[in-house]
Amino acid sequence: MSSPALTTLHGNEPRVPFTTASRYPDPAVSVLDERFLALRLYSASVEQLASGMRWAEGPVWFGDGRCLLVSDIPNDRILRWDESSGAVSVFRQPSNHANGHARDRQGRLVSCEHRTRRITRTEYDGSITVLADRCDGKRLNSPNDIVCAHDGSLWFTDPPFGIAGWWEGEPATPEGPQAVYRLHPGSGQLQPVITDLAGPNGLAFSPDERVLYVVESRAAPHRLIWAYDVGADGALSGRRVIVDADGPGALDGFAVDARGHLWCGWGSDGRPGADAEGLDGVRVFTPEGHAIGHIHLPERCANVCFGGRRRNRLFMAASHSLYALFVNVQGAVAW
Numbered sequence: 001m002s003s004p005a006l007t008t009l010h011g012n013e014p015r016v017p018f019t020t021a022s023r024y025p026d027p028a029v030s031v032l033d034e035r036f037l038a039l040r041l042y043s044a045s046v047e048q049l050a051s052g053m054r055w056a057e058g059p060v061w062f063g064d065g066r067c068l069l070v071s072d073i074p075n076d077r078i079l080r081w082d083e084s085s086g087a088v089s090v091f092r093q094p095s096n097h098a099n100g101h102a103r104d105r106q107g108r109l110v111s112c113e114h115r116t117r118r119i120t121r122t123e124y125d126g127s128i129t130v131l132a133d134r135c136d137g138k139r140l141n142s143p144n145d146i147v148c149a150h151d152g153s154l155w156f157t158d159p160p161f162g163i164a165g166w167w168e169g170e171p172a173t174p175e176g177p178q179a180v181y182r183l184h185p186g187s188g189q190l191q192p193v194i195t196d197l198a199g200p201n202g203l204a205f206s207p208d209e210r211v212l213y214v215v216e217s218r219a220a221p222h223r224l225i226w227a228y229d230v231g232a233d234g235a236l237s238g239r240r241v242i243v244d245a246d247g248p249g250a251l252d253g254f255a256v257d258a259r260g261h262l263w264c265g266w267g268s269d270g271r272p273g274a275d276a277e278g279l280d281g282v283r284v285f286t287p288e289g290h291a292i293g294h295i296h297l298p299e300r301c302a303n304v305c306f307g308g309r310r311r312n313r314l315f316m317a318a319s320h321s322l323y324a325l326f327v328n329v330q331g332a333v334a335w
Contacts, residue, residue: 018048018298018321028281028296029325036284039261041202044326046295049315050081050088055168056317057253058144058145060101060109061307070308071098073114073168081322082102085309094118097162097169100145100253100303105152105185111268114145114169119143119154132183138175140306142168145202145253149209150163152185153234155193157200157214180214182234193236197226202303204285205230205234206260207332213242213262215251223251223269225289225293242289245269249279253303255314257329260287263314268313282316297323302304 021028026045033035042088054074059257066083069091077093078101092098097114104110109122110131118133121155131154133140142162147155159178159303162169179204180194194200205211209230216224225243238324243262245251250269254262266283280300284293299319307313311330 018051020047021045030294030296031292032294033290033292034284035286035290039137039257039259039284039293039327039329041326041328046325047084049324050079050319051323053079053320053322054158055302055320056099056322057302058100058112059303059315060103060316061311061315062103063307063309063311064107067286068305068315069101069109069320070315070322071095071101073097073099077116078111084154085185099143099162099168102146102148102154104148104154110146110148110154112146112156114142117163117169117172118157131188132181133182135176135179135181135192139172140181141174141176141178144200144232147203147205147314149205154183154185155212156181156183156204157203159199159201159217161199166266174266186189187190191234193234194228202251202265204256204262205256206256207258211234213254213256214247215254215264222246222251225251225254225264242287244289249283250300252301253317255304255306256308256332257327258332259329260332261285261292261329262287263304265301265303265316265318280318282314295325 014174024043029044033287052074058071065318068081071263078091078095080091085277096116098111100112110121117132121129141160144157161173162171177195178194180200182193183192197216201215201217212228214226223245227242229238252265254264262285264283267280284296297318301316303317314325
């Protein structure tokens with residue numbers, strides 16, 4: 001069985017040869033714990049939807065447009081994958097090396113831009129509004145990933161990855177801490193809520209928004225996901241480790257389903273001598289942090305989101321390509 005029709009960018013061949021599994025269940029979908037069986041669809045396979053990117057990141061689903069937006073950071077563009085045709089087109093270029101995206105309470109696109117070191121909102125007419133670029137007079141580092149809460153507040157991570165060189169932005173010296181910020185929905189006040197993580201990266205809320213999860217992607221010796229209890233006023237407490245990558249595995253962006261499971265972009269941490277075999281893909285954890293499943297991909301996965309008509313399709317932005325898998329659970333609704 002050959003893979004479905006695949007869009008390659010600029011007429012190039014796919015950078016990673018891929019063929020959809022010819023039998024069910026797809027051997028790329030590994031059950032690490034029997035609890036994952038309830039989330040796996042027996043007759044669904046991993047599909048490669050598009051290829052030809054340099055570093056795919058920040059997928060966000062637009063159900064009203066039946067499309068997915070995904071960042072191609074080094075190519076300084078945001079791409080649009082159309083569900084009805086499977087075609088890929090350029091949504092925005094230049095994108096200011098945009099990384100993570102989300103939708104606000106009004107359905108507008110909000111984006112993390114590396115090069116301009118800011119958070120922006122795309123209005124209905126296509127114009128751009130700057131929501132935040134400084135805190136206490138200091139420029140942000142390079143906003144990375146972002147989520148919107150039910151009250152309209154925007155929460156985002158701000159590591160220095162985009163100012164480390166020319167690949168994902170422009171070289172610069174950090175002016176502020178590596179922080180997680182909360183942007184107040186009414187006043188627009190920017191508040192640092194976490195300032196003691198090394199490389200804060202992906203973040204997501206539990207379905208009831210009582211817990212905030214944050215990846216510490218430069219933690220040593222292992223990459224971690226921290227969990228924080230969220231108070232009514234946005235105050236955080238009860239910090240604890242919920243996932244420890246425990247070895248050469250590396251965490252990046254992730255999404256939470258309606259039952260509270262964490263679907264995490266996964267791959268090798270790139271350390272010399274680290275065995276990357278079998279790591280690339282998506283690892284699935286229970287709300288308590290137990291690994292129960294793994295979706296194997298031929299590329300390291302940077303970020304994921306749920307989408308499709310029933311919100312039961314997992315989209316995976318992985319290095320050069322965009323992949324998808326139907327699953328037996330819906331993505332959590334943020335609001």
